[in-house]
Amino acid sequence: MNDAITPQRSRRVSRNSxxxxxxxxxxxxxxxxxxxIAKCDNLTETNYQLGMEHAANGRVNDAILRFRITLWLxxxxxxxxxxxxxxxxxxxxxxxxxxxxxxVLRKIPNHxxxxxxxxxIDPSVLKPEMLPKSYPYGMAVERFENLSGIYDYxxxxxxxxxxxxxxxxxxxxxxxxxxxxxxADLGCGTGLCGIQFREEFTNMIGxxxxxxxxxxxxxxxxxxGVMVYNRLVHQLISQYLxxxxxxxxxxxICISVFPYLGDVGYVFEELKRVLRPGGLFACSFDxxxxxxxxxxxxxxGYFGQNLNYILRLAKENNFKTVxxxxxxxxxGHPVELCFFRLQDPSKPAEEDSAASDNIQHPTPQS
Numbered sequence: 001m002n003d004a005i006t007p008q009r010s011r012r013v014s015r016n017s018x019x020x021x022x023x024x025x026x027x028x029x030x031x032x033x034x035x036x037i038a039k040c041d042n043l044t045e046t047n048y049q050l051g052m053e054h055a056a057n058g059r060v061n062d063a064i065l066r067f068r069i070t071l072w073l074x075x076x077x078x079x080x081x082x083x084x085x086x087x088x089x090x091x092x093x094x095x096x097x098x099x100x101x102x103x104v105l106r107k108i109p110n111h112x113x114x115x116x117x118x119x120x121i122d123p124s125v126l127k128p129e130m131l132p133k134s135y136p137y138g139m140a141v142e143r144f145e146n147l148s149g150i151y152d153y154x155x156x157x158x159x160x161x162x163x164x165x166x167x168x169x170x171x172x173x174x175x176x177x178x179x180x181x182x183x184a185d186l187g188c189g190t191g192l193c194g195i196q197f198r199e200e201f202t203n204m205i206g207x208x209x210x211x212x213x214x215x216x217x218x219x220x221x222x223x224x225g226v227m228v229y230n231r232l233v234h235q236l237i238s239q240y241l242x243x244x245x246x247x248x249x250x251x252x253i254c255i256s257v258f259p260y261l262g263d264v265g266y267v268f269e270e271l272k273r274v275l276r277p278g279g280l281f282a283c284s285f286d287x288x289x290x291x292x293x294x295x296x297x298x299x300x301g302y303f304g305q306n307l308n309y310i311l312r313l314a315k316e317n318n319f320k321t322v323x324x325x326x327x328x329x330x331x332g333h334p335v336e337l338c339f340f341r342l343q344d345p346s347k348p349a350e351e352d353s354a355a356s357d358n359i360q361h362p363t364p365q366s
Contacts, residue, residue, distance in 0.1 A: 144210035167196035187257035241270035259302035277344035
């Protein structure tokens with residue numbers, strides 16, 4: 001039998017093709033309607049995502065409205081409780097924020113971010129074992145990944161002078177003839193501190209948890225056009241120090257990082273192994289008042305450390321205290337800046353001879 005298309009069938013195919021072309025022009029309408037139906041079928045997720053979008057764009061009141069609607073539709077939606085609490089706190093509605101974070105903790109007692117946020121409002125409501133020991137990892141990554149593009153500009157506007165001060169004071173501690181090979185910038189960010197030391201060290205290592213910060217550090221060059229860092233490491237400071245070779249560093253700095261670490265005992269413990277005898281360690285931190293070793297400061301929302309805690313860690317790990325004292329990181333914002341030198345265990349321990357400075361109006365060096 002001949003399977004050739006008959007004239008009648010040919011006309012039918014042609015007519016169907018024309019109808020297909022006609023209705024294809026309305027595909028966008030079909031897709032839009034399907035999207036609307038999907039959103040109506042899941043109003044909870046739709047309102048939650050709208051709330052997150054408003055929050056990301058700084059529309060706090062709109063975000064609060066959407067999160068409230070989400071909780072009306074799904075009263076047990078934990079992520080919404082947490083984000084609504086954050087929006088309340090952003091507006092200064094501390095009681096409302098606390099109520100939301102407490103609801104989260106009733107559902108998930110070990111919710112790291114909620115525990116941290118409660119500690120910024122009133123840490124006394126938490127049992128001692130529930131107090132945070134570090135800034136939540138996810139929050140830190142999100143903060144610095146989003147901040148990297150404007151970080152340098154923001155610091156310039158705030159008149160951030162700690163990097164220049166650090167160089168001015170730490171440079172004075174360098175001994176004639178001692179090795180200046182390996183310099184580790186722990187929590188290097190975009191490289192504002194590292195660039196201060198590029199001309200003095202052979203091998204500059206930058207460590208940070210935010211990839212976008214490291215992207216900016218990679219592009220940073222000194223006045224000669226030389227790249228600031230020979231090596232950039234995308235790791236937590238704890239991981240980097242654990243994997244570093246013994247006695248492989250001459251100098252390590254951890255500047256404007258302790259506010260995110262809280263418990264910094266491991267930093268001193270690992271540096272005792274990683275620094276060469278005689279190597280220097282510099283750190284800065286906000287002072288935590290009272291008897292606690294460290295805790296979240298209500299004024300800043302970040303950690304502060306007790307000076308006696310830092311000095312005790314240094315002594316326990318065979319560091320000699322070279323310098324303690326307050327300097328102005330920003331105008332009107334003093335921080336503690338400390339230097340320590342790792343002692344040679346084969347030699348008698350030296351007595352601490354820390355200089356204490358309070359520099360109010362420094363002259364930054366380029």
